[in-house]
Amino acid sequence: MYQRLHVVLKIPAYQLLYYYEGEVDTVAAKAVDGRIIHFPANILRSVVRNNGVYGTFELVFDEHNKFVSISRVSD
Incomplete structure (x- = not known):
């Protein structure tokens, strides 16, 4: 059974550079239901x-908590 989580992300383009430069490899976000993922x-x-990553997104994980997909729900 897949788990679906909605998260609101507000990541400006300059912060994404940390990922592209290899300084950051993990994102922490608060799901709409209050969980930190x-x-x-x-x-x-x-x-x-x-301009970066902004909006509400649905993240889907499988029964082993492995990432399946991400999709934009709203801007």
Whole structure:
């Protein structure tokens, strides 16, 4: 059974440089339900825009807590 979490992300482009430069490899975010989750920064690649990563996203994990997908729910 997959687990779906909604998170609101506000990551400006300059902060994403830390990932691209290899200084950061994990993102910590607060899910809408209040849980704090940690996930690999590289999963954000598909949702990065010119100004960074902003909006509400659905993260899907499998039964082994392995990342499956990320999609933008709203801006």
